Amino acid sequence: MARRWRFGLVGCGRGSAYGHLIYHHPACEIAAICDRDPEALARHQQEVRLPDDRCFTEYREMLASQPTLDAVVIGTPIPVHAEQAVAALEAGIHVMSEVTAAHTVEGCRRIVEAVRASGCLYMLAENTIYRPLFREWEKLVWEGRLGEVIYAEADYLHPIPELLRNSKTGERRWRAERPPVHYCSHSLGPLLYLMKDRVVRAMAVGQGERILPGVGVGAVDVQVAVFETARGAIIKMTRTQVAPRHPPVHYYHLQGTRGFVETDRRGAGFTGGRQRGLLYVGGEMEQAEEVEWPEMDPCVPEWAALGGHGSSDYSTFVAFLQALESGERPVLDEIRAWDLTVPGLVAAESAARGGEWRGVPPPPGSEEPDQRRRDEGGK
Numbered sequence: 001m002a003r004r005w006r007f008g009l010v011g012c013g014r015g016s017a018y019g020h021l022i023y024h025h026p027a028c029e030i031a032a033i034c035d036r037d038p039e040a041l042a043r044h045q046q047e048v049r050l051p052d053d054r055c056f057t058e059y060r061e062m063l064a065s066q067p068t069l070d071a072v073v074i075g076t077p078i079p080v081h082a083e084q085a086v087a088a089l090e091a092g093i094h095v096m097s098e099v100t101a102a103h104t105v106e107g108c109r110r111i112v113e114a115v116r117a118s119g120c121l122y123m124l125a126e127n128t129i130y131r132p133l134f135r136e137w138e139k140l141v142w143e144g145r146l147g148e149v150i151y152a153e154a155d156y157l158h159p160i161p162e163l164l165r166n167s168k169t170g171e172r173r174w175r176a177e178r179p180p181v182h183y184c185s186h187s188l189g190p191l192l193y194l195m196k197d198r199v200v201r202a203m204a205v206g207q208g209e210r211i212l213p214g215v216g217v218g219a220v221d222v223q224v225a226v227f228e229t230a231r232g233a234i235i236k237m238t239r240t241q242v243a244p245r246h247p248p249v250h251y252y253h254l255q256g257t258r259g260f261v262e263t264d265r266r267g268a269g270f271t272g273g274r275q276r277g278l279l280y281v282g283g284e285m286e287q288a289e290e291v292e293w294p295e296m297d298p299c300v301p302e303w304a305a306l307g308g309h310g311s312s313d314y315s316t317f318v319a320f321l322q323a324l325e326s327g328e329r330p331v332l333d334e335i336r337a338w339d340l341t342v343p344g345l346v347a348a349e350s351a352a353r354g355g356e357w358r359g360v361p362p363p364p365g366s367e368e369p370d371q372r373r374r375d376e377g378g379k
Contacts, residue, residue, distance in 0.1 A: 005324060006031035008062050008069040010084060012044035014098060015075020018125070020306040021317050022073070023048045028321065030054075031069055034062040059084060063091045071324060073125075074098055077174045078182075082107030085122065089114040094121045096320045099185040101337040103178070105345055105361070108338050112363050115334040123320045123330040124337035126189040128250065130315035133275050133293035134190045137254065137261060141194045145281050146256030149195050153262075154187030155238040158248035164241065165215050176216035180206070180223040180239035181351065184344030186250060187237045188227070193331070194254065198339045198362070199235070201228040204347035205355040211242045217348075225347040227360075237347075258282040261291075268295045273310065338363040 005028045009019045012035040022028045030048050034056040035041040045055050056062040063069065071094035074084050082102035085095045089111075101124055102108045115122045128134070140146050161167070164176045181204050192198060206223030209215070219242050227235040247269050253262035259281040268275045273295045280288040295310030307313030323330035332340075346360045 002027060003325075004029050005321065006067060006070045008032040008034065008065075008072040008093075009044075009075065010034040010059055010062065010072060011075030011077075011098075012037070012040040013075065015073055016044050016047070017307045017313055018073045018075065018096075018317055019044060019048055021304070021314055024301075024303045024306065025317075025321070027325075031067060032056060032062045032065055034059050060087060063088060063093065069093050071096065071121075071320075078178065079103050079174060082110055086110050086114040089118040089120050089122065092118060092120060094324060096123045096125050096317070097337075098125050099189075099340070100124075100183060100344065101334075101341040103182065103345075105342055108341055108345075109364055112334045112338060121320075121323055121327075121330060122334045122337065123323060124185070124332040124334075124340060125316050125320075126185045126332055126336075126340060127309050127312040127316045128186045129190045129193050129332065130312040130319065131190070131275075131293075131310065132295065132297050132312075133263070133277075134194065136293055137190070137194055140259075140261055140279075140281075141254065141256075145259065145284070146254060146261065147258030147282075149254050149256045150233055151253075151255040152191045152195070152233065152235045153237070153251065153253040154191055154235065155249070155251040156183070156187050157238065157240050157243065157245040157251075159243060159245055160241050161212055161219070164212065164218050172216060175241070176218040178218045178241075179348040179351065180218070180220055180241050181225045181237065181347040182344045183239065183241075184225070184237060184347070185340040187239070188235065188343060189332075189340050190252065191235060191254070192229070192339060193336075195229065195231065195233060197229040197231045197233060199227040199343040199360045200230050201357050202226070202343050202347040202350060202360050203355055203357045204351040206351055211244075220351075223347075223351055225344070225350075227343055227347070259284075260288075268310070335363050 007022050009015050032054045072088045074097040088095045204225035208221045212219040222240040225237045249267045261279045263277040274292045276292045278288040279291045297311040300311045304311050304314035343360050346358050350358050
């Protein structure tokens with residue numbers, strides 16, 4: 001009989017997307033859920049049909065419950081990610097955590113050390129990497145058709161004013177304390193993965209608060225960060241959480257020595273679930289050609305859409321499940337989690353200091369083997 005993996009889910013808001021996928025996957029079962037909000041807990045309990053004794057408002061009680069959990073999916077606010085990931089790892093439980101890994105460099109360090117001490121697997125649920133369009137970009141970059149990537153852009157413009165402050169009560173929410181450039185993994189994730197690279201220096205600017213004044217650093221109008229990578233490439237990232245942009249957009253651009261590829265700035269919502277863009281490959285075409293990529297992988301089951309974000313949430317979860325079944329470290333392990341989180345933390349420090357360049361430290365004690373893993377595509 002094939003093994004069924006017992007999952008615990010903490011955070012029944014965003015985390016419920018993965019809860020639906022686990023519920024429908026034949027190799028998995030939801031063994032417990034946890035949320036401090038009794039109403040959110042009750043809603044998801046009904047959706048996944050769990051008895052009361054498998055539902056918790058205290059996370060550590062869920063970790064200690066019986067039957068023992070194999071893995072947890074963390075879908076809670078970022079300031080508690082490190083604490084909750086470390087607690088699970090110390091309990092001998094594998095972890096898949098929503099982005100970003102932590103809100104401090106110290107939190108990221110604790111995660112790396114807890115993984116090494118526990119022998120358990122950790123995966124960052126950075127779903128943009130699993131968008132179908134980046135499977136196509138893999139071929140372009142890794143087969144060398146674009147040449148060496150020397151420059152990249154990644155803009156994430158997503159107004160979320162209600163998630164910063166409740167407009168009715170004036171209550172400030174946790175995201176009000178998160179500088180826009182902190183939330184960098186959706187931007188850096190696919191670029192660094194494709195480039196097999198990591199950031200070594202960062203700087204950022206942006207401190208104005210004209211759109212939503214007096215709320216906190218999360219309501220800075222816009223921040224622009226520039227990153228330098230170990231291979232000498234330059235990445236520019238623009239982030240806003242308040243500037244009007246409807247619909248919100250992810251924009252990506254890779255410039256190589258032989259060509260370039262980029263998405264358009266409208267997003268898949270304008271074109272029936274397909275992301276459009278431009279591609280130019282020197283020696284293969286005279287000028288850039290229009291191209292498009294689907295948001296749904298045609299090979300996934302119908303229920304895969306329950307996760308959201310096209311098929312990328314499903315593909316993210318399947319990658320974690322495959323790591324559990326094989327025992328091999330996932331592509332987005334604790335090292336890549338560091339690579340996709342710490343640059344944003346450093347960039348935010350730069351913006352607060354007026355835009356000075358600051359070094360981005362490598363993961364503790366792991367430079368040589370992790371550079372090899374990047375050279376191999378993280379696999």
